[in-house]
Amino acid sequence: MKPLSVQAAAPIDRPLAGGRAGSGPPIDLVGLAFRALFDGEFRYVWNTLRYLGVRPDDVQDIGQEVFLTVHRLLSAGEVPQRTRSWLFALCHNAASNYRQLARHRREVTTDQVPDAPDSSKNLEARLTSHERWAQVANILDALDFERRAVLVSHDMDGIPMPEVAEALGVPLNTAYSRLRLARRDFQAAARRSGLDRGDA
Amino acid sequence: MTIEELDPLSADLVGLLRKGRPGAEPPVKARDAVLSVVMAQAAALGTAGLAAAAAKAAAPGPSGAHAARAVRLWAALKESFGLGGILLGVAIGAAGHAAVVSSTRAGSAQPAATPTSAAAAPQSAPTASAPEPAWTVVPSAPPPAPPAAPRTDDSRGDRGKDAALASERALIDMARTAVARGEGEAALAALGRHEKEFPRGRLAEEREWLAVQALVQTGATDQAKQRAARFREAYPHSLMLAALDQVLAPSAAPSASAPPPH
Numbered sequence: 001m002k003p004l005s006v007q008a009a010a011p012i013d014r015p016l017a018g019g020r021a022g023s024g025p026p027i028d029l030v031g032l033a034f035r036a037l038f039d040g041e042f043r044y045v046w047n048t049l050r051y052l053g054v055r056p057d058d059v060q061d062i063g064q065e066v067f068l069t070v071h072r073l074l075s076a077g078e079v080p081q082r083t084r085s086w087l088f089a090l091c092h093n094a095a096s097n098y099r100q101l102a103r104h105r106r107e108v109t110t111d112q113v114p115d116a117p118d119s120s121k122n123l124e125a126r127l128t129s130h131e132r133w134a135q136v137a138n139i140l141d142a143l144d145f146e147r148r149a150v151l152v153s154h155d156m157d158g159i160p161m162p163e164v165a166e167a168l169g170v171p172l173n174t175a176y177s178r179l180r181l182a183r184r185d186f187q188a189a190a191r192r193s194g195l196d197r198g199d200a
Numbered sequence: 201m202t203i204e205e206l207d208p209l210s211a212d213l214v215g216l217l218r219k220g221r222p223g224a225e226p227p228v229k230a231r232d233a234v235l236s237v238v239m240a241q242a243a244a245l246g247t248a249g250l251a252a253a254a255a256k257a258a259a260p261g262p263s264g265a266h267a268a269r270a271v272r273l274w275a276a277l278k279e280s281f282g283l284g285g286i287l288l289g290v291a292i293g294a295a296g297h298a299a300v301v302s303s304t305r306a307g308s309a310q311p312a313a314t315p316t317s318a319a320a321a322p323q324s325a326p327t328a329s330a331p332e333p334a335w336t337v338v339p340s341a342p343p344p345a346p347p348a349a350p351r352t353d354d355s356r357g358d359r360g361k362d363a364a365l366a367s368e369r370a371l372i373d374m375a376r377t378a379v380a381r382g383e384g385e386a387a388l389a390a391l392g393r394h395e396k397e398f399p400r401g402r403l404a405e406e407r408e409w410l411a412v413q414a415l416v417q418t419g420a421t422d423q424a425k426q427r428a429a430r431f432r433e434a435y436p437h438s439l440m441l442a443a444l445d446q447v448l449a450p451s452a453a454p455s456a457s458a459p460p461p462h
Contacts, residue, residue: 034238034242036442036443036446037442038235038238039446039449040442040443040445040446040449041442041445042226042231042234043224043225043226043449044445046224046226046230046231047220047221047224047226050221050224051220051221059226059230060230060233060234063226063230063234064233064234064237064238067234067235067238068237068238068241071238071241071242075242080442081437082436082437082441083441083442083445084441129222130222132216133216133221133222136216136217137221151217155209155214155217155218156217156218156220158218158432160436163436176206179206180206180207183206183207183208183209184207186209186213187207187209187210187213190210190213195213195216196210196212196213
């Protein structure tokens, strides 16, 4: 596993850690921080793993791995300050390991069915958006993994490029270069597949 | 290379990507399963983890820098929030916030979210709802500004700065009290004044953070989201980001993982 960016985390704040004389029972800072992260970011982690090519059947296991790491890092005294890019780094690591382990398997991230039943009444529009997203997923699958990672983190999740570069552990210029190539590839594939209606 | 030099994607594709996968809510079962596995492992490792953290805290040398940073963090939190009890939870994440919100909404029909693992949240909640000094916050007629309030925060001299900060703080305190009481409209009135008088004030970050919460309280979810997006842009390193997500997450309503109210 690649080392995590140190700048993205701060040590647990001892004065905050409670248990000071006469102040009542110690506060479970790690539990608080973890639970806040988990509740707020489970969806983000889940979707990011999917966008990074983790198969629907495997995303629960890999997500669990990510959150175990989150808990371990928090217990070791880290508090993420830039939550999204910190989590993205963890997701990227996990997805990258997953790919290496699962290389012999054909990766399919296309949605056959949505993960959760959707009670939308507008079935027609929903089908269309699912179909369009299925194409997006196909195109993402065809992208180079590292280019895809930059596209997902920046163009989808809106993480600023300096943070993307830091999360991926690459120079800023490299990250920009990957973004440029990712967009070029994505745009070209979208044109070919008719996904892009050309209303740029 | 900068972002401006890159060819953008077509607007159509940007829209698709930004919107993400439709129906992309992770299954509740998977979420609960992951949580229980992590908590079980954490409990198993609990003692070792605490020991390691304690050793780290006690270690001489490099931990000096950590301690200094921790003290700064602590100071920043106190500076921003004054009421330490409320914000312990909020500052680190959002569990505390959930408790604050639920306690302030206790009178409404919404059942209070019950923090499951966070031992501290119940402790902070009473602080949040503890009787405040008798503020009377009137949404339509906000109190007058403190006398001689400078219109900007770049007044010359320390005294000017102190006075400006005090004026800022008065408005922010007012808004914070209103938010803690679930009075979003009143909070927005105070925050609007702060924004007008101190657009780049030293407490602008907290103003924006409170504004998002206040908008959520008034049900203006879309506006809250827009303001949150601007917050993210303006304060990408803010300690409040995790809490921000929590405020905007649908799970701000009681989530499947929270035990049902008794």
